[in-house]
Amino acid sequence: MPRTERGVKRKRDTNDKTAKTSNTSQTNTEQKATSCYSHWLMKSEPDSRFEKGVDVKFGIEDLKACENQTACWDGVRNYQARNFMRDDMRLGQKMFFYHSNTKIPGIAGICEIVKESYPDHTQFDPKDIHYDSSAKKGSPKWFMVDVKFERMLKRFIPLSELKQMYLEQKDSGGPLSKIALFTKARLSVQPITTEEWDFILNLEDEDPKS
DNA sequence: GCCAACGTTGGC
DNA sequence: GCCAACGTTGGC
Numbered sequence: 001m002p003r004t005e006r007g008v009k010r011k012r013d014t015n016d017k018t019a020k021t022s023n024t025s026q027t028n029t030e031q032k033a034t035s036c037y038s039h040w041l042m043k044s045e046p047d048s049r050f051e052k053g054v055d056v057k058f059g060i061e062d063l064k065a066c067e068n069q070t071a072c073w074d075g076v077r078n079y080q081a082r083n084f085m086r087d088d089m090r091l092g093q094k095m096f097f098y099h100s101n102t103k104i105p106g107i108a109g110i111c112e113i114v115k116e117s118y119p120d121h122t123q124f125d126p127k128d129i130h131y132d133s134s135a136k137k138g139s140p141k142w143f144m145v146d147v148k149f150e151r152m153l154k155r156f157i158p159l160s161e162l163k164q165m166y167l168e169q170k171d172s173g174g175p176l177s178k179i180a181l182f183t184k185a186r187l188s189v190q191p192i193t194t195e196e197w198d199f200i201l202n203l204e205d206e207d208p209k210s
Numbered sequence: 211g212c213c214a215a216c217g218t219t220g221g222c
Numbered sequence: 223g224c225c226a227a228c229g230t231t232g233g234c
Contacts, residue, residue: 043231043232045232078217079217080217100231100232100233101231101232101233102232105232105233159233160233163233185215185216185231185232185233186215186216186217186230186231186232188231
């Protein structure tokens with residue numbers, strides 16, 4: 001249960017342009033439009049941090065320890081991030097498990113989407129830190145997917161290394177020149193292009209820089 | 211612990 | 223529907 005996004009209750013839905021039209025008549029695995037996104041990066045915090053008395057820690061080791069090495073990605077309360085999960089994530093797609101808010105942030109491993117979007121149950125639970133009193137059972141506001149651990153990266157790829165490459169590439173162009181990790185830094189669920197994915201995977205086999 | 215970046219709120 | 227105030231994210 002990743003809890004990267006610090007819990008907030010929001011009274012309005014100002015940015016929620018797509019909520020009414022999609023999803024109500026969808027069965028879960030059919031009828032979703034195809035999207036150009038192919039890979040993902042999802043952030044979660046590997047260190048203990050208490051929010052309203054609840055530990056929000058959920059690192060890749062915690063996912064590994066889950067039954068079936070699978071967990072639902074609950075607690076996302078940002079519309080852009082939600083829309084990616086709700087509308088674009090497809091069964092079988094791969095994602096990078098990113099460790100945020102920790103001493104050395106970076107990419108720890110790879111997971112697979114094993115269940116497409118369905119309502120995030122925590123929005124209905126008054127005791128949960130991500131409870132949203134404006135969400136109705138008949139028209140849920142927040143969605144999640146299930147992810148399954150696939151493997152650790154051969155080496156942890158720190159944010160600093162990706163940043164260095166991003167800075168080198170952003171003016172001259174290069175595989176990482178537009179990566180959301182830096183152009184949309186605060187998004188907790190981000191699309192990764194095939195080019196970015198392949199480039200980052202190749203870093204696994206290289207020696208760490210500096 | 212600081213704080214820049216940026217998303218949300220809500221008065222007008 | 224603008225936008226100032228406010229709150230959160232998350233690297234450093």
